[in-house]
Structures are given as C-alpha cells and as structure tokens.
Amino acid sequence: MVEQIIMRIGSQASNNFDFEHIVPEPGKTFNEQVRSCIEQLAAFTDPKKEGRYYVARQTFFISAKDRKEYDRRSAFIREELALLCGQLQPATSIVAQCPDRGSEVVLELICTKAQDNKTITYKTFEGLPYTLVDHGSFKELHAAGMMGEPGDSITEAAEKAFEAGLRILQAEDLSIHHIIRQWNYIENIAFVDRESGSHQNYQDFNDVRSAYYEKGDFRNGYPAATGIGMNTGGVIINFVALSESDHVRVRPIQNPGQIDAHRYSANVLQGDKSVKCTPKFERAKVISFNSSHYFYVSGTASILGEKTMYPGDVEKQTITTIENIFRLFSRENQDQLGIHFDVSQIRFSHLRVYVKHQDDIPLVRKICQERLNSSSSLFLESDVCREELLVEIEGVFTVHHS
Numbered sequence: 001m002v003e004q005i006i007m008r009i010g011s012q013a014s015n016n017f018d019f020e021h022i023v024p025e026p027g028k029t030f031n032e033q034v035r036s037c038i039e040q041l042a043a044f045t046d047p048k049k050e051g052r053y054y055v056a057r058q059t060f061f062i063s064a065k066d067r068k069e070y071d072r073r074s075a076f077i078r079e080e081l082a083l084l085c086g087q088l089q090p091a092t093s094i095v096a097q098c099p100d101r102g103s104e105v106v107l108e109l110i111c112t113k114a115q116d117n118k119t120i121t122y123k124t125f126e127g128l129p130y131t132l133v134d135h136g137s138f139k140e141l142h143a144a145g146m147m148g149e150p151g152d153s154i155t156e157a158a159e160k161a162f163e164a165g166l167r168i169l170q171a172e173d174l175s176i177h178h179i180i181r182q183w184n185y186i187e188n189i190a191f192v193d194r195e196s197g198s199h200q201n202y203q204d205f206n207d208v209r210s211a212y213y214e215k216g217d218f219r220n221g222y223p224a225a226t227g228i229g230m231n232t233g234g235v236i237i238n239f240v241a242l243s244e245s246d247h248v249r250v251r252p253i254q255n256p257g258q259i260d261a262h263r264y265s266a267n268v269l270q271g272d273k274s275v276k277c278t279p280k281f282e283r284a285k286v287i288s289f290n291s292s293h294y295f296y297v298s299g300t301a302s303i304l305g306e307k308t309m310y311p312g313d314v315e316k317q318t319i320t321t322i323e324n325i326f327r328l329f330s331r332e333n334q335d336q337l338g339i340h341f342d343v344s345q346i347r348f349s350h351l352r353v354y355v356k357h358q359d360d361i362p363l364v365r366k367i368c369q370e371r372l373n374s375s376s377s378l379f380l381e382s383d384v385c386r387e388e389l390l391v392e393i394e395g396v397f398t399v400h401h402s
Helices: 030-045 067-087 156-173 201-213 315-329 331-337 358-369
Strands: 005-008 053-062 093-096 105-115 119-125 128-134 139-147 179-187 225-228 236-241 248-252 284-290 292-300 350-355 377-381 391-400
Touching: 005 350, 030 053, 030 067, 030 201, 030 236, 030 292, 053 067, 053 128, 053 139, 053 156, 053 236, 093 128, 093 236, 093 391, 105 331, 119 156, 139 156, 156 179, 156 201, 179 201, 179 284, 201 225, 225 350, 225 391, 236 292, 292 315, 315 358, 315 391, 358 377
Parallel strands: 053 093, 093 139, 179 225, 225 292, 350 377
Antiparallel strands: 005 105, 053 105, 119 128, 128 139, 139 236, 179 236, 248 284, 284 292, 292 391, 350 391
C-alpha cells in the first residue's frame, strides 16, 4: 500500500524523508514557495536514490481568495510540474484550503516504495493524470483533480467530476464501488442559497453523489470519505480504488456513538427539497492484505448520534472529535473485525486537521498533539459541512500482525 508524507517549503530532505516537522520559510512569494516545493519534489523522487519512493498522488493546498487567483496560481503550479515531470505525472490536485500561517502553499505526497512485486505506472485519460499501482494480485488506482469548470453550479461541477472519475475507473476495468477512500472538496460547503430555494452546497453535492453511487453495488460498504469546504474551485474529487482480489479484504467500520451518515434523518439534511439524499460514506474502512491492516478514518467531527455537540466551543469539539475516532476501535468493533490491538498505541502515519478559523489552529494543534500519536499532521483552514462545526479530523494508520 502507500504511506503519506508532508512536504513544506523550506524543508531539508533527510535520509528518512522526515518533512513533517519543518517550519516553512516566511517572507517568500507564492511563486517562490511553489518552486521550493518543486525543487524538493525533484530531490525526493531522484531516480538515482537508493530505496526510491514513487509519488502515487500529490495535493497542493494553496491560499486563493477567488477563482481568478486560484486559476492563475494553479496554472503556475502545473507549468512548474510539467518542467519537472513532463506529461507523465502522478495523480495531482490543487485545493484552495489555506495552510497554517507562514505559508501560502503546502505539498502533501502519498508515496509508495519501489519493490520487485510492484509496478507503478503514470497514465493520463482525457488530460487527467492518474496513477496505477499493480501489486500482481490486485491493482490500486489513485485519481485526483476531477472537477468542473468556472461558472458551474455545485451540481454541475459535481456531475462533471463524477463523470471524469467514472471514465478513469472504466479505463482500468473498475467500477465506482471499487472506491475505498474518497475526498470531496466543495466550495463554501455549508452555504445555503436562500434566494434559489434554500439549496445548500453540501446537500446539492450529496444528491449528485447518491445518484452516481446507485451505479455500484457497494457490497463492502461505501467509501471512507471526507466532505470538506474550500474557498473556491467548485467541486474537486480525489479517490483511491482497489480491484477485487482473494488476497484483499475490504470492510466498513461503524461508530457506536454516531449514526451512520448514510442513515441520517431528514432533520439534519439542509435545504427545502422534498427528497434530500444522505451523505454516502462509512465512518472508516479497513483494508486487510496478508498480515497488515490499513485503517482509513473518514473526516470526523463533533457529532454524537446525528447531533452537533458544543457549537461555538472549538476545544470541546476537538476533544469530542478525537473521542469519536477512538470509538471506531472499541473492543466490540475489534472483536467483529477479528483484529485486536491496543488503541492507546495507535500511531497515525498521517492526520489532516481542518479548522474553520485560522486563529483556532494553535489550540487545536495542542489538543491533537496531547491526545493523538501521529508521524505527521497537516493543519488547514477550511469550512466544515455544518455551519456550527469548527473542526474535522481524518487519518490513516496500519496494524501489522505477525
């Protein structure tokens, strides 16, 4: 499988590629920061390096106040990537979520090491780069950057993003139900347009997602997913899909303290439409391969049952969110999965923490450092799917059994 690595401007590559604790250099322009990231990316992926890493997916998180600035900055990033990589690039997305103060750009990499029994191929389909990791008995597809066009409504942008994703899946003989992990970035996610009939952006996206998910059987549960806001860009979708294999087992994980999002009542769905579709995702997924179990924790917030807890209190919301994450791995859930481990010893290989207000990031970071053990953490300023939610956390970790 893959591991996640954070690259930030100003970092110095070590032999272990330990980038997660590097503080960005202040005072640089956006273009200079991007070039710094690209230079480090070139050093990181140097084919002459022993034990080479390959990038399966890369995500640039950038500050952008409007679509015009987003498009201009995205074009510059893609120009710099083309100079480095040419036409064959890994799956790439550019998301308008402002990094923690001190930087206007941060680059997150999902990487995989070269091995004799694994083939990494960079492909394109209709101009979109994606990555195929062939493990022999199954294949892993990383797709990113599916989106609409400037001027599209949320519904139109979501439909175009899903259509692009479907075509990439079909090109690799996969279907939508093969998606195990999905990221859904939605412009002004909690915004409700009262003038056009009280449509909420997230609800409009959910209605589109439900229509497309009807094309799959999802016998192993819906994907683990994150639905999160961004400043601009309409809708962007990234995902990881796995082919079926006798060597791989995929299972959903329910949270005993939360109602499954796809079973929410109409009480918490926004908008005035008579039919409103629920968010189709699982609270977490576990992918078991040989003696390793890969846990994908979906975007998690301060919700118990289906009710938002502690509106306006970022400290209590963060603590409740973390408690929700640990509830996923209760003794009862471990017994059902047949996978047993000490929850207190979980070490996340990566966490993403979305915080609504930039000023709250220091407090949220402090709580996360005290209560979550993680190799790397990325903090981003972002709206969350409900107006009263102030923080959302997602993560990934692995349990190995001998």
